[in-house]
Amino acid sequence: MAYVNDVILQVIKRNPNEPEFHQVIKEVLPSIEPLIEENQEIKNIGILERFVEPERQIIFRVSWVDDNGKTQVNRGFRIQFNSSIGPYKGGLRFHPTVNIGIMKFLAFEQILKNSLTGLPMGGGKGGSDFDPKGKSDAEVMRFCQSFMTELHRHIGAELDVPAGDIGVGAREIGFLFGQYKRLKNVYEGVLTGKGMTFGGSFVRTEATGYGLIYFMEEMLGEEKKDFAGKKVAISGSGNVAIYAAQKVQQLGGRVVAMSDSNGYIYNQNGIDIEEIKKGKEIERKRISQCYLPASNTKYAENCFDIWSVKCDIALPCATENEIDEKAAETLVSNGCIAVGEGANMPCTPEAIEVFLKNKVLYAPGKAANAGGVATSGLEMSQNVMRTFWTFEEVDAKLKTIMQNIYKKSSEAAVRFGHKGNLMVGANIAGFEKIAHAMLAQGIV
Ligand code: NDP
Ligand code: 2IT
Numbered sequence: 001m002a003y004v005n006d007v008i009l010q011v012i013k014r015n016p017n018e019p020e021f022h023q024v025i026k027e028v029l030p031s032i033e034p035l036i037e038e039n040q041e042i043k044n045i046g047i048l049e050r051f052v053e054p055e056r057q058i059i060f061r062v063s064w065v066d067d068n069g070k071t072q073v074n075r076g077f078r079i080q081f082n083s084s085i086g087p088y089k090g091g092l093r094f095h096p097t098v099n100i101g102i103m104k105f106l107a108f109e110q111i112l113k114n115s116l117t118g119l120p121m122g123g124g125k126g127g128s129d130f131d132p133k134g135k136s137d138a139e140v141m142r143f144c145q146s147f148m149t150e151l152h153r154h155i156g157a158e159l160d161v162p163a164g165d166i167g168v169g170a171r172e173i174g175f176l177f178g179q180y181k182r183l184k185n186v187y188e189g190v191l192t193g194k195g196m197t198f199g200g201s202f203v204r205t206e207a208t209g210y211g212l213i214y215f216m217e218e219m220l221g222e223e224k225k226d227f228a229g230k231k232v233a234i235s236g237s238g239n240v241a242i243y244a245a246q247k248v249q250q251l252g253g254r255v256v257a258m259s260d261s262n263g264y265i266y267n268q269n270g271i272d273i274e275e276i277k278k279g280k281e282i283e284r285k286r287i288s289q290c291y292l293p294a295s296n297t298k299y300a301e302n303c304f305d306i307w308s309v310k311c312d313i314a315l316p317c318a319t320e321n322e323i324d325e326k327a328a329e330t331l332v333s334n335g336c337i338a339v340g341e342g343a344n345m346p347c348t349p350e351a352i353e354v355f356l357k358n359k360v361l362y363a364p365g366k367a368a369n370a371g372g373v374a375t376s377g378l379e380m381s382q383n384v385m386r387t388f389w390t391f392e393e394v395d396a397k398l399k400t401i402m403q404n405i406y407k408k409s410s411e412a413a414v415r416f417g418h419k420g421n422l423m424v425g426a427n428i429a430g431f432e433k434i435a436h437a438m439l440a441q442g443i444v
Pocket of ligand 1 (some may be wrong): 164165166169187208239240260321343372386
């Protein structure tokens with residue numbers, strides 16, 4: 001369709017050197033074409049042109065002093081991409097690879113993901129090229145305080161509510177919240193993923209991993225399959241990976257591989273998840289240091305080779321583009337029946353093609369990993385109501401939300417002639433609500 005192609009070309013021209021942003025635009029826009037054909041208004045009032053341009057982009061200097069007294073300078077970002085259905089909402093990533101293109105791809109994914117949750121949240125993302133790895137708690141605190149000293153002007157409970165992502169967990173959220181409160185002199189739910197003593201929600205820690213498995217249960221269930229007895233390979237060993245692994249085990253599956261950016265561990269008899277959880281969450285160790293070699297688990301360097309481990313189900317939960325065409329082909333030839341994206345955009349377009357062509361069940365990240373932000377939405381509701389829901393209550397709500405996202409995505413795929421293609425279904429179902437809201441609100 002000429003309109004969609006024109007917008008894609010415009011994005012590439014206007015945002016040079018941002019390959020991840022181009023990648024997400026080239027995936028999403030063609031898949032929502034059928035919806036645009038049905039509703040010419042989208043073209044007439046430039047919905048797509050506005051949809052691909054962030055409402056606001058903030059870039060700032062973050063200066064801080066390390067433990068040796070040396071001044072360090074990092075770059076901070078916040079992309080406020082789309083607020084048509086609610087205040088901007090999305091995580092903060094602290095990782096040396098962070099740049100404007102990665103921030104924009106993540107914020108763009110977040111618009112559609114948040115829409116799919118059914119909760120009133122717009123799309124945003126932020127972060128810094130700061131690397132928390134190897135830093136002392138005091139250094140991380142000083143960095144977070146400096147980062148928030150600028151960011152606090154741009155966020156608020158009714159305006160923009162950040163949370164965690166890679167490199168930002170409970171410790172960082174605590175430091176960021178403390179500095180926001182000090183600067184603004186208000187106690188409000190400006191961040192999610194907060195500690196339980198200061199406005200956090202039960203299940204937020206587990207939510208992305210658990211939600212991914214709830215979504216996968218729906219997808220597998222459609223084919224009368226489940227996790228019982230299945231061998232599952234999970235990349236990463238961070239927040240998403242650990243709780244996906246825990247839920248797989250609860251459902252009778254066997255986690256046969258996990259990784260970090262240095263390498264992966266594998267054992268066809270199953271990995272001791274509690275050992276990994278303790279080593280990673282509490283002791284902040286490398287994965288090579290947190291398994292017991294006596295248990296027959298092996299370690300290998302090169303994290304991307306994890307996909308050569310024989311498995312029935314693959315759950316990429318580390319980072320973008322970690323499964324390429326070759327890795328996808330290896331998974332298929334090893335008999336993998338389903339792939340669920342816990343990470344954002346972990347499969348390259350070529351890898352997705354391989355899965356679809358070989359009838360491997362494929363759960364796209366913006367639908368399958370939406371449980372994290374959905375539970376963030378539930379945390380915001382509890383903060384406003386000044387109440388707490390029990391673990392069981394939040395978990396039940398999360399499960400219902402994931403079931404609804406599956407239903408919405410698979411129904412939209414059927415409605416537009418792509419039965420079984422959840423990528424197309426999720427893009428259409430997510431975009432529909434945004435398009436309606438943008439239409440109703442005029443050209444802004
Ligand atoms: P964490 O920081 O807790 O864990 C990240 C894990 O992925 C670590 O094991 C890390 O290894 C590994 N990793 C990170 N970058 C790379 C890389 N370039 N190559 C190889 N391995 C890498 O982050 P999360 O678990 O929170 O996030 C994981 C993914 O899930 C991301 O794509 C994130 O955007 C997505 N996500 C997160 C949500 C959340 O609520 N936290 C919600 C939805 C999606 P190492 O320690 O060696 O760096
Ligand atoms: O990618 C994601 O959805 C997240 N990092 C969670 C965002 C949030 O606001 O909870």
